[in-house]
Amino acid sequence: MLANKTIVLGVTGGIAAYKAADLASKLTQAGAKVRVIMTKSALEFITPLTFEGITGNAVITDMFQTTAEHRINHVALSEVADAIVIAPATANIIAKIACGIADDMLTCTVLVTKAPIIVSPAMHANMYENSITQENIAKLKIRGFTIIEPEVGRLASGGYGVGRLPDTEVIIGTIQQVFGKNGDLKGKRIVVTAGGTREALDPVRYISNHSSGKMGYAVAEAARDRGAKVTLITTPTALAIPTGVETIKVQSAKQMRDTVVKATAKADALIMAAAVADYRPKTTAKQKIKKGAGDLTLELVKTPDIISEVKGKFLKIGFAAETQDLVANAKKKLTNKALDMIVANDVTSEGSGFGADTSKVTLINKGGKQEDLPLMTKREVADKILDRVGKLLGEKGK
Ligand code: C5P
Numbered sequence: 001m002l003a004n005k006t007i008v009l010g011v012t013g014g015i016a017a018y019k020a021a022d023l024a025s026k027l028t029q030a031g032a033k034v035r036v037i038m039t040k041s042a043l044e045f046i047t048p049l050t051f052e053g054i055t056g057n058a059v060i061t062d063m064f065q066t067t068a069e070h071r072i073n074h075v076a077l078s079e080v081a082d083a084i085v086i087a088p089a090t091a092n093i094i095a096k097i098a099c100g101i102a103d104d105m106l107t108c109t110v111l112v113t114k115a116p117i118i119v120s121p122a123m124h125a126n127m128y129e130n131s132i133t134q135e136n137i138a139k140l141k142i143r144g145f146t147i148i149e150p151e152v153g154r155l156a157s158g159g160y161g162v163g164r165l166p167d168t169e170v171i172i173g174t175i176q177q178v179f180g181k182n183g184d185l186k187g188k189r190i191v192v193t194a195g196g197t198r199e200a201l202d203p204v205r206y207i208s209n210h211s212s213g214k215m216g217y218a219v220a221e222a223a224r225d226r227g228a229k230v231t232l233i234t235t236p237t238a239l240a241i242p243t244g245v246e247t248i249k250v251q252s253a254k255q256m257r258d259t260v261v262k263a264t265a266k267a268d269a270l271i272m273a274a275a276v277a278d279y280r281p282k283t284t285a286k287q288k289i290k291k292g293a294g295d296l297t298l299e300l301v302k303t304p305d306i307i308s309e310v311k312g313k314f315l316k317i318g319f320a321a322e323t324q325d326l327v328a329n330a331k332k333k334l335t336n337k338a339l340d341m342i343v344a345n346d347v348t349s350e351g352s353g354f355g356a357d358t359s360k361v362t363l364i365n366k367g368g369k370q371e372d373l374p375l376m377t378k379r380e381v382a383d384k385i386l387d388r389v390g391k392l393l394g395e396k397g398k
Contacts, residue, residue, distance in 0.1 A: 001030075001176050001179060001180070001225055002027060002030040002031055002032040002172075002175070002176065002179075003030065003031030003032070004031060004032075004033070005031075005032045005033070005082040005083070005179065006032070006033045006035065006080045006081055006082050007027055007032045007033070007034050007035070007081070007082065007083050007084075007085055007175065008035045008036075008037060008077050008078075008081040008083070008084045008085070008109060008113075008115075009023065009024055009027070009034055009035070009036045009037070009051075009085050009086075009087065010036075010037050010038075010039075010084060010085065010086035010087075010089070010093070010106040010109075010110070011036060011037070011038045011039070011042045011046070011051070011086075011087070011088070012038075012039045012041065012042050012086065012088060012089055012090045012092070012093045012106070013039055013040070013041025013042045013043075013044055013045060013090055013092075014045070014088040014090050014122050014123060014156075014165075015045065015122075015156040016087075016088040016122040016156075016164070016165035017042050017045040017046045017088060018045065018046055019087075019088070019165050019168065020036075020046070020051075020087055020088065021046065021050050021051065021054060022168045023085075023087055023168045023171055023172070024036060024051055024054045024055050025054045026168050026172060027172065027175075028054060028055050028056070030172070033055075033057070034051075034054075034055040034057065035055070035057055035060070035077055035080075035081070036048070036051040036052075036055060036057070036059045036060070037059070037060045037061075037077065037105050037106045037109060038051070038059060038060070038061045038106075039093065039104055039106055040061070040104070041090070041092075043061060048061055060077070060105050061105075062105065063104055063105045063108060075108075075109075075112045077105075077109050078108075078109045078110075078112040078113035078114075078115070079112075079113075081109070081113055081115040082115055082179070083115050083116050083117070083118060083175060083178060083179065084109065084110060084113055084115055084116070084117045084118070085117075085118045085120070085171065085175060086106070086110075086117070086118070086119045086120065087118075087119075087120035087122075087148075087165060087171055088120060088121070088122035088123075088165045089119045089120055089121045089122065090121075090122075090123055091121070091123050091127045091128070091130070091132075091133045091136075093106065093107070094119065094121060094133060094136045094137060094140065095132070095133070095136050097110050097111075097119075097136075097140065098135075098136035098137075098139040098140055116144075116146065116178050117140075117144075117145045117146070118145070118146045118147075118148065118171075118174055118175060118178060119137075119140060119145055119146070119147050119148070120147075120148040120150070120165055120166065120171055120174075121133075121137065121147065121148075121150050121163075122150055122163060122164060122165035123150075123163050124155055124156070124157055124159075124161075124163055125155060125159065125160075125161025125162050125163045126161075127163070128150060128161075128162055128163045129161075129162065146174060146178055148166060148170065148171060148174050149166075150162055150163050150164055150165065150166065151164040151165075151166050152164070167240075169240055169243070170243045173221070173224075173242060173243025173244055174243055174244060176221075176224070176225045177224055177225065177243065177244040179225070180224060180225035180226050180227050181227050182227060183225065183226030183227035183228075184226055184227070184390045185223055185226040185227050185228035185386065185389070185390055185393075186226075186227035186228075187227065187228075187229065188223075188227070188228045188229070188268045188269065188393060189228070189229045189231070189266055189267045189268050189269075190223045190228045190229070190230050190231070190267065190268060190269045190270075190271065190389070191230075191231045191233065191260065191263045191264050191267045191269070191270045191271070191314075192216050192219050192220045192223065192230060192231070192232050192233070192271045192273060193216060193232075193233045193234070193256060193260065193270075193271070193272050193273060193274035193276075193306075194211075194213040194215070194216020194217055194219075194220070194232060194233070194234045194235070194237065194273050194274055195211055195212075195213035195216065195234050195235030195236065195237045195274055195275070196208045196209040196210065196211035196213075196235055196274070196275040196277070197235055197250075197251065197252055197253045197256055197274065197275070197276050197277045197303075198235060198236070198251045198252060198277075199252055199253065199277045199279070199280035199281060199303070200251070200252065200280075200281070200284045201281050201284065201285065201289065201298070202284065202285035202286075202287065202288050202289045203285075203286075203287070203288060204288050205288075205289070206251075207277060207279075207280065207281065208235075208277065209275045209277065209354075210275075210353075210354035210355065211235075211274065211275035211354055212237060212238070212239070212354055212355040213234055213235070213237035213238075213239050213274075214239065214355070214356075214357065214378050215273045215319070215359065215378050215381070215382070216232065216234065216271075216273035216274060217232070217234075217237070217239050217242060218377075218378040218379045218381070218382040219271050219273055219382040219385060219386070220232040220242055220245050221242045221245070221379070221382070222379060222382035222383050222386055223271075223382075223386055224242065224244050224245050226386060226390070229246075230242075230244075230245045230246065231245070231246045231247075231248065231263045231267075232245050232246065232247045232248070233247075233248050233250055233256060233259050233260060233263060233274070234247060234248070234249060234250070234274075235249075235250060235251060235256070235274065236249065236251070248263070252277075252280065252303075253276045253277050253280060253303035253304060253306065254280075254303065254304065256274060256276060256306060257303075257304045257306045257309065257310070260272075260306050260310055261310055264310055264312050264314055265312070267312065267314040268314055268315065268393055269314050269315040269316075269317065269389050269393065270307065270310065270312075270314055270315070270316050270317065271317045271385070271389070272306065272307045272316075272317065272318050272319060273319050273343075275321065276303060276305075276306055277303055278302065278303060279300035279301065279302060279303060280300065280301060280303050281298055281299070281300060281301075282299040282300065282301045283299075305337065307337050307339065308336070308337045308338065315340045315341070315389060315392055315393065315396070316337070316338070316339045316340050316341075317339065317340060317341045317342070317343065317385065317389065318333060318334070318337055318339045318341075318342045318343070319342070319343045319344075319345060320333050320342050320343070320344045320345065321345050321347045321354075322344060322345070322346055322347065323346070323347060323348050326344050326345075326346045326362065327344060327362060327364070327370070329344075330342045330344030330362065330364055331364060334364055334366065339366065340365065340366050340392060341363065341364065341365050341366065341385075341388060341389075341392070342363075342364050343361050343362075343363055343381075343385060344361060344362040344363075344364060345359055345360070345361045345362075346360065350375075351375050352375065356378075357377055357378060358375050358376060358377050358378065359375070359376070359377075359378050359381050360373065360374065360375040360376075361373050361381055363384065363385065363388060365388065365392075371384075
């Protein structure tokens, strides 16, 4: 997704400029060509040498600078850029861009480029909340700039408020979303579930499973990066909430069912990667169950089978995590649950279990089309699934 993309990273003069080094590093590691432009005041916070070392490219700090790369002029970078990202963006740079001022290399590049521009404001809360800054940001939004909302937290002034540069993952997620806007799932509404449900025994205990949520999150992110409008319905996991994805947190199978029913009202596809408990305790004790002298027997009752129950014209894609007779069991589920496709995963095979970053799956369509995929990252599996979802939606004329 980011591989071979040229990203012009504009760094302006704020205390968060040091975080831009991490952003440059992660983008470079993801295969992007990162070209950094620093404003004069950014040089007060971090040196060009840092960015040159990280990106392997000369850093532009001056409009009239000549470098080994003599094609660097005020339009060169704007032409090669697939996206321009300004992080951190001060109130000053935002004001200049909003007014069309082009008195340094960064503002010039912004004014010339046809590439998408992402701006990540970071400043003192009062500056950010000032109506002048807000009006300038609104102007940029109207002109199609993507603005990343700053986070609330401790500010450089020692105070607390809105104005912090978000984590690198949030900025990268936004860049990927911008690149994916015209992808093959553009405008499609995809609902994804993730994680293992928690079925409460009492206020402090629950029954659950080993699902990490990684597969579902990978599907949600991959769908986002192909232009889909994604709703992720997730149980509590250790994973970061993906940027640009509507995320709804649930706990039990029943809560997940109710949320799925609502979320799929206008959906094109439901992808149930969640490991839904098949049984729940018949009763949930109001108070913590006390240890008694003897053993304790729990009575379990069936949970709703969400993917079978939920009705609609959308595609239904299920997962089958199996420990034996993988394909036969998966095919049974495909038929019994009236799915369009099932992703069969032998959780006993190496590198394919719960919590792993990789998975080895077999994709089986309703018509019987079966494809054994090699061990790949969950993100790669997600894209393979979505390749088929895109095709199926096309066949449905959706
Ligand atoms: O648990 P099982 O192997 O039957 O899960 C197969 C598929 O059905 C999965 O996609 C899972 O998310 C879904 N499922 C469900 N509701 C349940 C149990 C499973 O939607 N109660």
